[in-house]
Amino acid sequence: MNFLGHLYFSNNDFALMQANLYGDFVKGKDLSNYPEKIQEGIRLHRRIDNFIDHHPAVIELLHKLYEPLPKVAGIAVDLYFDHLLAKNWKQFHNKEYDVFVNDFYSSIDFSNKHYSDQFYNMLTKMKEINWLHYYQFMEGLEKSSFGLSKRISFPNELAKAPAVFQNHEKLITVVFYEFMEDAKSNLNVNY
Numbered sequence: 410m411n412f413l414g415h416l417y418f419s420n421n422d423f424a425l426m427q428a429n430l431y432g433d434f435v436k437g438k439d440l441s442n443y444p445e446k447i448q449e450g451i452r453l454h455r456r457i458d459n460f461i462d463h464h465p466a467v468i469e470l471l472h473k474l475y476e477p478l479p480k481v482a483g484i485a486v487d488l489y490f491d492h493l494l495a496k497n498w499k500q501f502h503n504k505e506y507d508v509f510v511n512d513f514y515s516s517i518d519f520s521n522k523h524y525s526d527q528f529y530n531m532l533t534k535m536k537e538i539n540w541l542h543y544y545q546f547m548e549g550l551e552k553s554s555f556g557l558s559k560r561i562s563f564p565n566e567l568a569k570a571p572a573v574f575q576n577h578e579k580l581i582t583v584v585f586y587e588f589m590e591d592a593k594s595n596l597n598v599n600y
Contacts, residue, residue: 428446431524457592
């Protein structure tokens with residue numbers, strides 16, 4: 410899952426949400442230089458990634474999407490699942506979507522010296538552009554796919570991900586709901 414999925418699986422713990430997102434910025438197994446909450450967030454981030462990477466229905470979906478999205482089908486599925494989570498938010502969380510997003514933005518702690526400047530730059534852009542708000546709309550999926558395609562270091566088809574989504578929306582949605590049901594129980598989500 411992309412940003413929203415990681416926030417969702419943090420169980421409304423704002424410090425954990427920020428630490429969970431930081432998981433993309435940390436390499437290696439030794440987390441001893443970080444405070445416990447950041448370690449917890451990084452471990453949660455890795456558990457979420459591992460769970461989606463090994464989920465049988467997701468693996469099958471990736472095989473079906475590989476032809477139109479070679480090398481980036483996994484990235485596209487992360488974006489699709491965030492889009493579907495945002496679009497169907499009321500089915501998964503008791504707080505209104507935009508309230509949840511704004512609460513997260515308001516909670517960001519820019520003073521923690523354990524986070525990198527690169528991470529803070531990403532959070533600043535996320536908040537300024539309000540990325541998460543747009544996830545619920547097709548326009549958000551288009552912008553995310555296009556923007557991310559430009560940041561990938563190799564030639565890729567990720568900009569085509571919205572069209573692939575529309576062509577396979579029913580299948581992707583079925584797999585999304587199956588994944589979410591399994592992930593909620595395996596990752597101990599309590600909403």
